[in-house]
Amino acid sequence: MTGAGGGGVAGAGILARLALRRDRIMLPAWVYVITALVAGTAWTFRKAYTAAARAQLQVTGSQNPAIRFLYGKPYASSVGGLTAWRYGMWASILASLVAIFIVVRHTRADEEAGRLELIAAGVVGRYAPLTVALAVAGTGSAALAVLITAALAVLGLPVPGAALLALAIAAATLAFTCMAALAAQLASGARAARGIAAGALGGAYLLRAIGDSAGARGPGWLSWLSPLGWVEFTRPFAGNRWWVLALPLALAAVSGGAAYAVAARRDYGAGLLPGRPGRPQAGRLLHGPFGLAWRLQRGALAGWVTAVVFSCAAAGAAAKGVGSLLNSPQLRHVFTSLGGQTAITNAYLAAVMSMAGLAAGAYGVTAVIRLRAEETGQLAELELATATGRIRWALSHIAVGAAGSAVLLAVAGLASGLGYGLRAGGLGTEVPRLLGAALAQWPAALAVAAAAIVLFGALPRAAVAGGWTVLAAVVLVAFFGPLFRFPGWLLDISPFTHVPKLPGAPVHATPFLWLALAAVLLAVGGLAALRHRDIG
Amino acid sequence: MKILVGGVMVNAIEVRGLQKRFGPVRALNGLDLTVRSGEVHAFLGPNGAGKTTTLRILLGLLRPDGGEARLLGGDPWRDATALHRRLAYVPGDVTLWPNLSGGEIIDLLGRLHGGFDPQRRAALCERFALDPAKKARAYSKGNRQKVALVAALASDAELLLLDEPTSGLDPIMEATFRACIEEERRVGRTILLSSHILAEAEALSDRVSIIRDGRCVETGTLAELRHLTRTAIDAELVAPVSLDGVPGVHDLDVVGLRLRCQVDNDELTGVLRRLAEAGVRTMTCQPPTLEDLFLRHYSAERDVAGASR
Numbered sequence: 001m002t003g004a005g006g007g008g009v010a011g012a013g014i015l016a017r018l019a020l021r022r023d024r025i026m027l028p029a030w031v032y033v034i035t036a037l038v039a040g041t042a043w044t045f046r047k048a049y050t051a052a053a054r055a056q057l058q059v060t061g062s063q064n065p066a067i068r069f070l071y072g073k074p075y076a077s078s079v080g081g082l083t084a085w086r087y088g089m090w091a092s093i094l095a096s097l098v099a100i101f102i103v104v105r106h107t108r109a110d111e112e113a114g115r116l117e118l119i120a121a122g123v124v125g126r127y128a129p130l131t132v133a134l135a136v137a138g139t140g141s142a143a144l145a146v147l148i149t150a151a152l153a154v155l156g157l158p159v160p161g162a163a164l165l166a167l168a169i170a171a172a173t174l175a176f177t178c179m180a181a182l183a184a185q186l187a188s189g190a191r192a193a194r195g196i197a198a199g200a201l202g203g204a205y206l207l208r209a210i211g212d213s214a215g216a217r218g219p220g221w222l223s224w225l226s227p228l229g230w231v232e233f234t235r236p237f238a239g240n241r242w243w244v245l246a247l248p249l250a251l252a253a254v255s256g257g258a259a260y261a262v263a264a265r266r267d268y269g270a271g272l273l274p275g276r277p278g279r280p281q282a283g284r285l286l287h288g289p290f291g292l293a294w295r296l297q298r299g300a301l302a303g304w305v306t307a308v309v310f311s312c313a314a315a316g317a318a319a320k321g322v323g324s325l326l327n328s329p330q331l332r333h334v335f336t337s338l339g340g341q342t343a344i345t346n347a348y349l350a351a352v353m354s355m356a357g358l359a360a361g362a363y364g365v366t367a368v369i370r371l372r373a374e375e376t377g378q379l380a381e382l383e384l385a386t387a388t389g390r391i392r393w394a395l396s397h398i399a400v401g402a403a404g405s406a407v408l409l410a411v412a413g414l415a416s417g418l419g420y421g422l423r424a425g426g427l428g429t430e431v432p433r434l435l436g437a438a439l440a441q442w443p444a445a446l447a448v449a450a451a452a453i454v455l456f457g458a459l460p461r462a463a464v465a466g467g468w469t470v471l472a473a474v475v476l477v478a479f480f481g482p483l484f485r486f487p488g489w490l491l492d493i494s495p496f497t498h499v500p501k502l503p504g505a506p507v508h509a510t511p512f513l514w515l516a517l518a519a520v521l522l523a524v525g526g527l528a529a530l531r532h533r534d535i536g
Numbered sequence: 537m538k539i540l541v542g543g544v545m546v547n548a549i550e551v552r553g554l555q556k557r558f559g560p561v562r563a564l565n566g567l568d569l570t571v572r573s574g575e576v577h578a579f580l581g582p583n584g585a586g587k588t589t590t591l592r593i594l595l596g597l598l599r600p601d602g603g604e605a606r607l608l609g610g611d612p613w614r615d616a617t618a619l620h621r622r623l624a625y626v627p628g629d630v631t632l633w634p635n636l637s638g639g640e641i642i643d644l645l646g647r648l649h650g651g652f653d654p655q656r657r658a659a660l661c662e663r664f665a666l667d668p669a670k671k672a673r674a675y676s677k678g679n680r681q682k683v684a685l686v687a688a689l690a691s692d693a694e695l696l697l698l699d700e701p702t703s704g705l706d707p708i709m710e711a712t713f714r715a716c717i718e719e720e721r722r723v724g725r726t727i728l729l730s731s732h733i734l735a736e737a738e739a740l741s742d743r744v745s746i747i748r749d750g751r752c753v754e755t756g757t758l759a760e761l762r763h764l765t766r767t768a769i770d771a772e773l774v775a776p777v778s779l780d781g782v783p784g785v786h787d788l789d790v791v792g793l794r795l796r797c798q799v800d801n802d803e804l805t806g807v808l809r810r811l812a813e814a815g816v817r818t819m820t821c822q823p824p825t826l827e828d829l830f831l832r833h834y835s836a837e838r839d840v841a842g843a844s845r
Contacts, residue, residue: 112634112673189673191635278637280669286640287647296633378631382684385595385625385697386648389617535597 008125015119015132019106023136025465030098031144033472034091038165039151040480042083046155054082061085066318066423069213070311072223072232080157080237084165089208092169092231093201095144096176099137100197103180106133109190111269120268130181130263134256137177145170161237164245168234171248175227176201178256185262188271191299198303204228209314227251289388293396296374297367301404304363305411308356312412315352316419316434319345346504349416349434353503356412357441357496358475360405364449365467367401371456372463380535390535391527398453398523405445413438437502443515444495448474450522457529546609548573548695548726549594555602556589556750563589565750566603571728571743576721578737579730581747587730588628589750591699595625608695621650624688628699628730630680632672638683639668645687657690663712677704689716696720696727702736714740766798768822769807774815782807793817 020027045054058077061067074085107129110116116129145166152162180197187193204226211223212232223229227248234244262272285291371394374380383393413435420434421427452467459466477486477494491497495518498511549571556564564586571577581587592598594607596616605612610619632641642661646652661668664682672680681704688696702710717740720727731737737744738758745755754761766786773793779785784803789796799807811819 189634276671277669278635278640278671280637280639282640282643282647286636286644289648292633292644292648295636299635378627378629379633381592381595381597381627382625382631382645383648384597384616385620385623385627386645387617387621387650388648392617532599534599536592 009128009131011119011122011124012128012131012135015124015128016135019132019136020139022106023102027098027102027136027140028143030095031140031147034094034098034144035147035151037094038083038087038091038148038169039155041087042079042152042155042157045079045082045086049079049082051077054079057082064318064320065213065215066314066320066419069209069314070318072208072212072229075232075235076238078237079155080152080161080165083152083157084161084236084238085232088165088168088236089228089231091148092172092228093205095141095169095173096201097198099141099173099177100180100194100201102137102140103133103177104184104190104193104197106136107181108184108187108193108271112188112190117268127260127263130185130259133184134177134181137180138174141170141173141177144173158237160240164234164240164242165236167245168231168236168248171245171252172227172231175248175251175255178252178254178259181259182255182262185259185266186272188269188273192271192273201228206310208232289383289393289396290399292383293400297370297397297400297404300366301363301400301407304359304404304408308359308408308412309415312352312356312415313419315355316349316416316421317423319348319352319416319420320424343504347501349420349503350437350501350505352416353412353434353437353441354478354496354499354501356409356416356438357445357499358478359412360408360441360445361448361474361496362471363408364401364405364445365452365471367397367404368449368452368456369464369467371397372460375460375535378536384535390530394453394456394527394530398449401449402446405449406439406442409438409442409445410435433503440502440507440512441496441499443512443519444499446519447495447515447522450519450526453523453526454529455526457526457533460533546573546606547571548575548608549577549728550606551590551594551603552605553603554590554593554600554605556586556593556598556600563750564593564600564603567747567750568752568755569745569747570755571726573726574721574724575742576717576727576729576740578741578744579728579747580732580734580737580744581730582732585747586750587747588699590747591625591697591728591730594697595620622693623695623697624649624691624693625697626681626684626688626699626701628703630677630684632675632680632683634673635671637669637671638666638675638679641672641683642668642687642690645684646690649687649691649693651692652687652690653692654690657686660686660689660716663716664709678706678709681705682709685713685716689720694725696725698727699730700732701729702731702733710736766800766828767804768796768798768828769811769819770794770796770822771811771819772817773811774817777810777814779807779810782810 049057055077058074058081061071061074071085072089075081076084107116110119110129119129120126145163148166148169149159149163152165153159176197179200180193183196183200184190184193187196205228208223208226208229211220211226211229214220214222223232230244230247233241235241266272286295371380374383374397380393384390414431416438417431417434418427421430424430448470451470452463455466455470456463474494474496477491478496480486481491481494481497495515498515500507500511547570549569551567551569554564554567554569555562567586567590569579569590579587579590589598593600593605594612596612596614596619599613607619608622612619632638636644639661642657646657660666664686666679666682666686670679672683675683681701685698685701688698702713705713714736717727717729721742729737729740741758743755743757744761746753771794773795776790776793777795779788779790779795779797782803783806784800785807786798786800787796795811797807
């Protein structure tokens, strides 16, 4: 490819520097987080599990179809084998989501916003933006592969297995990177492009989940159709099948090639899939700031609900016979001596509920952060120039966030109750019990979202980064706090520390009242600050 | 439409000594602006002069660091929502929610505003040739601007704040826009029209304020402003004449019997007498266009910029 004739990659070097400048915080942060998840899991399996416990875990993991649905099959009981089972596929999913976001951000989103028009008018080849997006996301995958290999090697795992696991994750990510690039060429809007690519990822997960959870006579071959299944089939630390890496690489080459082929033919700003026309008049729901906030946020909420339904139903179904999955034999002993098999199951379900709580908190933060996006996008200006006051405007999005997180938790409780009740029996008691346990997370989720409101009101420039930082801190405390024995005050910072471990634990009203009070005070403080600052 | 506070008619907009800084940048530096009720007031200045900052303060989006601003008899910061029921705003750079259609946004803004006329909306969509079924992401800059304009014009607001409203419109739509503004003026709405398009201000406005570096440098009717300025003379004479050293003569250019110059209006009589003495074959006199006013106000700035280069 040359720069002549508009077809080449001229200017890609400059654009790549621009892209890396724009992603200089997000990209490394995600690479570190995913590496930390994989390495942290390996560390846990090495420190907190005896060889016998790991063997037991492998047996349970292989036998329980719901666990196979969630994580796939464990092929070895070694530290490396269990790490690959627990986080090989999930790290690929996280990394692929980041890659999809990055690729669309530097191609279709820029094109839709008109920024690419400015760039394309320069000495910039037709393929340059596409190439740069692939290069930036590919650099991230490569860095991830290097870091995971190094981290696992440092932890004393066999280097070939570590390298294969890291490469399997990177190759799957590359496949979704290239599919996202193709989606960005096909769809005429960034949202649709992200939807197509994320849908492909979700489809890959479901194919693999059905294939993996199928019994001996079931459609196990379905997993072979999924790029996420290929991550498992490389079998790192359990036979190391290097040749499987060829599958994601081939898929990447085919979809990447298709993306270039479409880019060579299509018009600027156009996609191959037509955009749908809208309504010529506003419906009755689109009335007032609350109607608008709902309209703007409902699509995202639908996505969250779908994800929560699937994961919580599967997690609930996995609860039956989960005993040996639960950390160390010592811990098991504590639980069984306290309350027998039910206590272990309850502890597992309580862990699922705190995951749901974190998800609801994360959703609340995204709903609040939307306010900042509306403000910087100058859409708030349009709305605030009408009879809508800034407090009502802010409350409209906050209300969607608060109600949405309640909906997510209710859905989480219902789905896990159904999943568990249908497999273990006792549907009539399990559903209301888990619904209550899930909704008990609501005040804590609100408190996290309220912290984002304070940031939005008082430090608007830091609202987005700060909101995610608060969330990341809460997640870190929840995942690693007890394991690494964080000091008490550090654990107490997270609102989720104060939620009773339901189902199972005794319930008092006090922590809920304090959490609700904290959420309200934070929200009021944030809104008070919003009253006194400049907009825009 | 009269604005009465305690039975006394007040100006629609009254700004005194307005100050606004963004970090080290002084966006407004003691700005004065008066817009009388029922007039079309042009708010002129180059990019970065502080027009949009002033409008955002008037909307209560930004809080001034100093000075005083009154809008429709109220405090734009404190009474923002109450005042916004009585005004409509068209931003200079219209951004819309990409997944909503233009028609949905017009209806939404009308409902948020608290009063709007569906028949006027339909008529305006037709006049501006706007397809309301298109999603906002598919609109061009001009069409996005039309969406905001239709929403503003279909409202029953007594004050329209328009920030460079025609910057994306084609000439036909610009003519439609002018016709609309003319109708609004007849109905008695007050309009503040920020612009750097002088022909637009000249065609539409009753009064003009020119701002530069966050300060108002000139304000008045076009006639008043012209009074302060020069007339361009282009004459063919019978006999040569020397105007060197005559007070009030600028940019003198003599080629044979052809003479061109700019004359301060106060000194016009003396200069014409000198020309008449020499004998005049043909002559055109032109009142200064707003262009001239404008260039004069910014030439000082440009000289400084040129000297520093």
